[in-house]
Amino acid sequence: MSxxxxxxxxxxxxLAELRSRDVQLRVDGDRLRCNAPAGVLSAELRTxxxxxxxxxxxxxxxxEAVARQPCAIVPLQPHGTGIPVFGVPGxxxxxxxxxxxxxxxxxxxxxxxxxxxxxxxxxxxxTRVENIAEYFANQxxxxxxxxxxxxxxYCAGGSIAFELARLLQQGGGNVSLLTLFGCPYPTFYKxxxxxxxxxxxxxxxxxxxxxxxxSRLDEPPDPVTEMRxxxxxxxxxxxxxxxxxxxxxxxxxxxxxxxxxxSACTPLAWRAHCDHVEEHFGPDDCDLNQMLRGSYAPLMAxxxxx
Numbered sequence: 001m002s003x004x005x006x007x008x009x010x011x012x013x014x015l016a017e018l019r020s021r022d023v024q025l026r027v028d029g030d031r032l033r034c035n036a037p038a039g040v041l042s043a044e045l046r047t048x049x050x051x052x053x054x055x056x057x058x059x060x061x062x063x064e065a066v067a068r069q070p071c072a073i074v075p076l077q078p079h080g081t082g083i084p085v086f087g088v089p090g091x092x093x094x095x096x097x098x099x100x101x102x103x104x105x106x107x108x109x110x111x112x113x114x115x116x117x118x119x120x121x122x123x124x125x126x127t128r129v130e131n132i133a134e135y136f137a138n139q140x141x142x143x144x145x146x147x148x149x150x151x152x153x154y155c156a157g158g159s160i161a162f163e164l165a166r167l168l169q170q171g172g173g174n175v176s177l178l179t180l181f182g183c184p185y186p187t188f189y190k191x192x193x194x195x196x197x198x199x200x201x202x203x204x205x206x207x208x209x210x211x212x213x214x215s216r217l218d219e220p221p222d223p224v225t226e227m228r229x230x231x232x233x234x235x236x237x238x239x240x241x242x243x244x245x246x247x248x249x250x251x252x253x254x255x256x257x258x259x260x261x262x263s264a265c266t267p268l269a270w271r272a273h274c275d276h277v278e279e280h281f282g283p284d285d286c287d288l289n290q291m292l293r294g295s296y297a298p299l300m301a302x303x304x305x306x
Contacts, residue, residue: 011059014052025049027060071120072139073112080108083176085150085304086140088114088157088164091235092228097154100297105304116160118231121223125234129242132235133163140168147174152304155288158183159239162273166247178274179252179304182288184265189240191264250276254303256291257282280306 018025023036023045032053034041049056073086074095085105087098095113102111114136118125126132140149147168153161158180165178251274253267258281260267271277280303286296 011052011055015056015059025056025060027057030057032057032060072114072116072136073143074115075110076102076113077105077107077109077111080106080110082109083148083150084110084112084144085152086112086114086136086164088136088151088153088161089116090155090157091232091239093119093231093235094228097292098152100293101300101304104297104301114164116231116235118234119227121227125231127234127238129159129163129238132160132238133167136160136164137167137171137173140164141171141173146172148176149174150177150179150304151175152179152181153183154181154292155183156189156235156239158270159186159242159244162244162247162270163242165249166245169247169249175249177250177252177304178247179254180267180270181254181300182256182260182265182291183253183267183270185267185269186239186242186244187269188265189236244270244273247274249274251278252303252306253277253279254291254300255279255281256286256288257284259284278306 015025021036021040023034023040026033032049034049036045076087076095076098082105085102087095087101089095089097093116095115098111098113102109105111116125116132117123117135126135149168151161151165151168161178161180161183165175169175251270253270255261255267260281268279282291282296282299290296292300
C-alpha cells in the first residue's frame with residue numbers, strides 16, 4: 001500500500017486494491033475483521049485500516065445486510081425507521097416495479113420487494129397462491145418477527161398479497177395495512193384465460209394459411225425470458241384458481257383511475273373480504289402500466305401514507 005498515500009483514495013478504490021492483494025474484510029458489529037495472506041498485513045496497512053475504519057464500515061454494512069437477506073426479500077430502500085413495506089410484484093415477478101415508489105417515499109421508509117420462486121434458475125414457480133404466500137410469510141417472520149409491517153401488491157400480485165396478509169395476521173403478526181395497487185379480483189383471470197385461449201386458436205388458424213408472421217425459430221431461446229414467461233403462466237393460473245378468505249385488518253384499494261370501477265377487473269369485489277376498506281383513485285389519464293412510475297408515483301405514495 002506504500003504507493004498510495006493514506007486517505008487519498010475513495011473507499012471503493014481502496015477496497016478494490018485490498019481485494020487484489022487477497023485481503024478480505026468483513027463487518028462484525030462495530031468491528032472490522034481482516035483476513036490476509038502472510039506478510040501482506042504490514043504495519044502501514046494496519047494503520048491505514050484503523051484510520052479509515054469508520055468509512056469502510058459504512059461502505060460494507062449495506063452489502064452485508066443484502067448478503068444476509070433471505071432470497072425472497074429484495075431491499076429496494078432498506079434504511080429508515082418507518083414501518084417496512086413489503087411489495088408483491090405482478091405476474092412476472094419483477095420487484096423493480098416498485099423502484100420509483102420506493103424512491104419517492106424517501107430515505108426514512110424501508111421498502112422491500114418480494115421475489116417469488118422461479119427466477120433464480122434453481123427453484124420452480126409455485127402453482128398455488130397459498131404456497132407462494134406461505135413462502136413469503138416464513139421469510140418475513142424470520143427476518144422481521146411479528147411486525148408491524150405494510151403489505152403491498154401490484155396487479156396480479158393482489159391475490160398473493162391478500163393471502164400473505166391473512167397468514168401473517170393468523171400467525172400473530174401485526175399487518176398495519178394491506179394496499180392493493182390496481183389489483184383485479186381473481187375472477188378476472190378466468191376471463192383473461194378464455195381470451196388468451198381464443199387468441200391462441202386464432203393465431204394457429206392464421207399460421208395454417210400463412211397469414212401470421214413467422215417466429216424466429218433460428219434464434220436460440222433466452223433463458224431469462226423463458227424463466228419469466230414460465231413464471232407468468234404459472235402465476236396467472238394460480239391466481240385464477242384462488243378463492244379469497246377474510247382479512248380482518250385495514251385494506252386500501254388504489255385504482256389507476258375511476259373508469260376501473262366499471263371494468264372487467266371488478267376491483268371492488270375485494271370489499272366482500274374485509275370490513276375496513278377504503279378506495280383512492282388516480283387521475284383520468286393514469287393507467288395500470290404507469291401508476292407506480294413517473295409523475296404518478298408521488299400521488300400513489302400519498303395514498304400509501306394515508
